[in-house]
Amino acid sequence: MTKSPSNGPASGRTTKVSSQRIEVLFRSLATAAGATIVAAIALIALFLLIRAVPSVMANNANFFTSTEFNTSNADDLRFGIRDLFMVTVLSSIFALVIAVPIGIGIALFLTQYAPKQVARPFATLVDLLAAVPSIVFGLWGFLVLAPQIEPVQTFLNDKLGWFFLFSDGNVSLAGGGTIFTAGVVLAVMILPIITSVAREVFNLTPRAHIEAAQALGATKWEVVRMTVLPYGRSGVIAGSMLGLGRALGETIAVLVVLRTASQAGNWSLFDGGYTFASKIASAASEFSAPLPTGAYIAAGFVLFALTFVVNALARVASGGRVNG
Numbered sequence: 001m002t003k004s005p006s007n008g009p010a011s012g013r014t015t016k017v018s019s020q021r022i023e024v025l026f027r028s029l030a031t032a033a034g035a036t037i038v039a040a041i042a043l044i045a046l047f048l049l050i051r052a053v054p055s056v057m058a059n060n061a062n063f064f065t066s067t068e069f070n071t072s073n074a075d076d077l078r079f080g081i082r083d084l085f086m087v088t089v090l091s092s093i094f095a096l097v098i099a100v101p102i103g104i105g106i107a108l109f110l111t112q113y114a115p116k117q118v119a120r121p122f123a124t125l126v127d128l129l130a131a132v133p134s135i136v137f138g139l140w141g142f143l144v145l146a147p148q149i150e151p152v153q154t155f156l157n158d159k160l161g162w163f164f165l166f167s168d169g170n171v172s173l174a175g176g177g178t179i180f181t182a183g184v185v186l187a188v189m190i191l192p193i194i195t196s197v198a199r200e201v202f203n204l205t206p207r208a209h210i211e212a213a214q215a216l217g218a219t220k221w222e223v224v225r226m227t228v229l230p231y232g233r234s235g236v237i238a239g240s241m242l243g244l245g246r247a248l249g250e251t252i253a254v255l256v257v258l259r260t261a262s263q264a265g266n267w268s269l270f271d272g273g274y275t276f277a278s279k280i281a282s283a284a285s286e287f288s289a290p291l292p293t294g295a296y297i298a299a300g301f302v303l304f305a306l307t308f309v310v311n312a313l314a315r316v317a318s319g320g321r322v323n324g
Contacts, residue, residue: 041308048301055079055294063298069279071292079295081302087179087273088303091254092247094183094269095190100240102187103194110195111202112224123199130192138256141185146177146257153180157270167268180269182257186250190243197242201235202228241314245307251277276303 059077061068066080106126110119160166209227218226255278274282280296287293 045301045304048297048304051294052298052301055291056298058291059295071295074289074291077291077295081276081299083273084276084279084299085302086267088248088275090267090269091179091182091186091275092244094179095186095247096240096244098184098187099191099194099243103191103239104198104236106195107198107202108224108228110199112220112228126195127192129188134189134250134252135256137185137189138253141181141253141257142177145184146181149181149184153178153270164267165269167266168270177257177259178270178272179258182254183269185253185257186247189250189253190246193243193246194239197239198232198236201232205231238314241310245310245314248307248310249277249303251281254278255281276300
């Protein structure tokens with residue numbers, strides 16, 4: 001009895017054709033998924049522009065330099081983003097200055113110094129900070145942190161008031177709810193992002209580089225300084241930029257912390273005011289007439305462009321290796 005071969009030339013050709021079809025299908029699906037994201041971003045930008053342009057054209061103040069933001073009268077719109085930009089950038093940069101050194105220190109401790117039995121649960125604990133809702137951070141910042149940190153702000157204002165960042169502001173008026181306090185809250189919120197990215201890139205340091213430094217008699221700190229930190233520099237920069245993007249767009253926590261200090265000043269950490277996101281959120285219930293609503297959409301478009309640029313820079317700095 002003759003048995004027909006099951007793995008002959010015809011079967012091989014069939015398998016090859018099937019694999020090629022699967023490859024084409026997968027490539028098409030992946031391309032469609034990527035195109036969907038690009039199209040969604042483009043449509044969002046287009047929507048913001050369409051809704052914002054009429055309001056900007058009807059604006060009776062300079063959109064970029066005016067400190068006024070009054071949309072109560074649709075026939076006399078006066079709005080500008082100078083103070084919004086100042087508070088947004090100042091609080092976010094201050095948060096970055098606090099969070100980056102702490103995040104790098106935590107990442108180095110977890111990857112280079114701590115034993116695995118300690119590193120794993122500690123890393124999980126840090127990552128869990130990202131799961132805390134923004135409103136919880138806001139309430140903590142306003143009810144707990146602000147009263148406790150007010151004496152520190154007053155001390156800095158008295159001793160370093162000659163420097164513009166610590167010049168006279170609204171410390172006593174706000175009860176501690178200032179840009180300074182908002183920056184500390186934002187620093188805690190972005191810490192998991194920076195720590196996670198830094199931890200991943202530090203773990204990728206080639207073992208051969210570390211062993212070579214150890215063979216030369218380098219101490220633990222010298223190994224970190226000569227091999228780990230240089231290798232992970234791009235990842236740390238990318239994580240910092242991602243954290244900055246997160247801070248720029250934070251809404252509820254900043255709104256709660258700064259809600260008692262609505263006055264902005266001249267680039268002082270002891271002022272209040274609104275960020276782009278908190279200003280839009282504070283007026284969301286009044287979005288009824290097209291032109292006043294368009295004024296807030298115009299501010300939202302600036303925030304959209306700002307965060308988009310920051311995240312694009314993060315991708316460039318990391319060489320495209322940062323996981324979102």
